[in-house]
Amino acid sequence: MNLIVSTISQGFIWSIMAIGLFITFRILDFPDMTVEGSFPLGAVTAISLIQAGHSTLFALLMAFIFGCLAGFATAFLYAKLNVPILLAGILTMTALYSINLRILGKANMSLTKSRNIFTEFGLNKLPTNFNGIILGIIIIALIIFLLIIFLNTEKGQAVIATGDNETMAASLGINTTVMKFIGLMVSNGIVALTGGLIAQQNGFADVNMGIGVIVIGLSAIIIGEVIYPDVPLSIRLITIVIGSIVYRLILMIVLQLGFNTNDLKLISAIILALCLALPTIREQFLKTMRNGVKTK
Amino acid sequence: MKPLLEIKDAVKTIYNDDENLNILNHINLTINPKDFLVVLGTNGAGKSTLLDAITGTNELSSGKILLNGKDITDENLAKRSRNISRVYQDPKSGTAPRMTVAENLLLAKRRGLPRRLHLRHLKENMDEFQKLISNLPTLDNRLNTFTEKLSGGQRQTLSFLMAIIQKPELLLLDEHTAALDPQTSKDLMELTNKVILEKELTCMMITHDLSDAMKYGNRLIVLKKGEIILDLNQAEKDKIKEKDLLQYF
Numbered sequence: 052m053n054l055i056v057s058t059i060s061q062g063f064i065w066s067i068m069a070i071g072l073f074i075t076f077r078i079l080d081f082p083d084m085t086v087e088g089s090f091p092l093g094a095v096t097a098i099s100l101i102q103a104g105h106s107t108l109f110a111l112l113m114a115f116i117f118g119c120l121a122g123f124a125t126a127f128l129y130a131k132l133n134v135p136i137l138l139a140g141i142l143t144m145t146a147l148y149s150i151n152l153r154i155l156g157k158a159n160m161s162l163t164k165s166r167n168i169f170t171e172f173g174l175n176k177l178p179t180n181f182n183g184i185i186l187g188i189i190i191i192a193l194i195i196f197l198l199i200i201f202l203n204t205e206k207g208q209a210v211i212a213t214g215d216n217e218t219m220a221a222s223l224g225i226n227t228t229v230m231k232f233i234g235l236m237v238s239n240g241i242v243a244l245t246g247g248l249i250a251q252q253n254g255f256a257d258v259n260m261g262i263g264v265i266v267i268g269l270s271a272i273i274i275g276e277v278i279y280p281d282v283p284l285s286i287r288l289i290t291i292v293i294g295s296i297v298y299r300l301i302l303m304i305v306l307q308l309g310f311n312t313n314d315l316k317l318i319s320a321i322i323l324a325l326c327l328a329l330p331t332i333r334e335q336f337l338k339t340m341r342n343g344v345k346t347k
Numbered sequence: 348m349k350p351l352l353e354i355k356d357a358v359k360t361i362y363n364d365d366e367n368l369n370i371l372n373h374i375n376l377t378i379n380p381k382d383f384l385v386v387l388g389t390n391g392a393g394k395s396t397l398l399d400a401i402t403g404t405n406e407l408s409s410g411k412i413l414l415n416g417k418d419i420t421d422e423n424l425a426k427r428s429r430n431i432s433r434v435y436q437d438p439k440s441g442t443a444p445r446m447t448v449a450e451n452l453l454l455a456k457r458r459g460l461p462r463r464l465h466l467r468h469l470k471e472n473m474d475e476f477q478k479l480i481s482n483l484p485t486l487d488n489r490l491n492t493f494t495e496k497l498s499g500g501q502r503q504t505l506s507f508l509m510a511i512i513q514k515p516e517l518l519l520l521d522e523h524t525a526a527l528d529p530q531t532s533k534d535l536m537e538l539t540n541k542v543i544l545e546k547e548l549t550c551m552m553i554t555h556d557l558s559d560a561m562k563y564g565n566r567l568i569v570l571k572k573g574e575i576i577l578d579l580n581q582a583e584k585d586k587i588k589e590k591d592l593l594q595y596f
Contacts, residue, residue, distance in 0.1 A: 224428035
């Protein structure tokens with residue numbers, strides 16, 4: 052039971068990162084590799100600031116701001132200097148590795164202070180692992196609420212239109228360059244915020260903790276879409292949370308079946324590949340079934 | 348009459364096969380308010396390049412473009428879009444697929460205006476949008492339908508409505524019925540003509556359809572290799588027959 056609660060708790064916290072990734076992957080319609088650098092950026096920023104004696108909330112705020120700056124760098128390369136988005140993300144991600152090392156001063160750092168976001172707000176008094184669930188729900192509710200409000204503003208609609216059809220958006224006078232900046236900055240800000248949260252939950256930051264986060268985020272988004280296809284945008288944000296929990300539960304089951312933990316990234320990639328291929332597999336299956344019926 | 352659009356000595360040069368090629372070759376064109384100008388020409392004649400230059404999608408190599416006497420040659424696409432709207436040939440080019448019909452119309456209603464951090468007020472505009480589509484059987488009751496679920500004809504009709512929802516000073520139609528089936532194409536062309544006449548719009552329409560070119564508009568020009576080789580007003584147009592145009596292709 053404790054394992055399931057722990058898994059659900061992980062699912063809630065990681066879904067915040069997936070919501071951030073959703074902004075670039077689904078709203079702006081491109082994959083942003085920056086997240087593999089902005090996630091540890093948030094972690095190292097938060098841990099360094101808490102270790103230096105700053106409040107945990109301030110540490111999270113700074114993690115968000117630094118994440119926004121990482122998004123700004125990618126947006127500048129992509130939207131201003133016309134570097135292809137995949138390459139722009141990889142460049143920023145690579146640069147962030149050194150920046151993260153600079154911030155942390157070493158490859159990893161443990162949180163020796165007894166303070167973290169959970170203790171500061173008394174969440175540590177809750178039963179084990181429930182603190183992650185409660186904090187996750189509070190932050191997810193806040194982020195989804197703010198995102199829905201933003202996406203229902205004229206600017207938010209312009210960001211959606213830019214991702215949906217840039218030619219049309221530009222012909223309606225929307226500054227698509229600015230919209231890409233906004234999307235990439237908010238997205239990486241949220242991803243870095245998640246990095247800061249997870250570092251506090253785990254009690255340490257590591258410059259390598261970003262490896263594979265894009266797969267985790269995409270899995271949550273895709274699983275959510277497979278379970279709940281064709282839902283309005285606001286509901287889609289909630290399906291990401293469900294997708295993230297389901298993804299964590301699948302991983303838990305796989306590990307419980309006796310797979311080696313060293314194979315975790317391989318298993319993650321296979322789960323994502325299966326989810327991505329599911330619509331095609333389903334279509335092929337239905338086609339075969341139909342042909343089979345016709346032949347009979 | 349003060350001209351609405353003046354194109355002065357417009358040249359667009361590209362480097363092709365080791366030589367400079369003028370896609371627009373010293374074009375001079377004046378369009379007056381309420382003109383419905385039809386542009387004919389073969390593929391590669393420079394028609395779409397001319398529209399690109401007017402909207403600001405593609406810069407001229409030399410020459411000037413004036414709108415209401417004001418030089419807009421160096422204005423960007425966003426600024427020009429306040430006064431100029433365009434419907435593309437591909438139905439997918441003019442609409443946002445994952446947004447509803449109403450959301451698309453709302454985006455177009457603020458064409459050329461800054462996108463603020465204000466709530467979009469979709470509900471307040473629904474009556475106006477409903478009125479706009481009420482006489483169009485293909486779009487009626489589809490305000491909340493995602494555009495990706497619409498047919499090509501429905502999407503192109505929506506693109507057209509988006510182009511005229513805020514009255515543009517100049518409406519550009521880039522073969523906007525070419526990708527549609529004959530009946531849908533005819534319906535949209537009739538709607539286009541009706542709206543242009545009712546709203547007294549100034550329009551420049553590119554078409555490959557000779558009968559449409561003869562039937563619609565009060566002026567006809569033919570472009571060939573980047574040059575205007577024929578320019579007919581209504582009276583001159585009335586004197587010629589469709590087959591007479593074939594010699595220019």
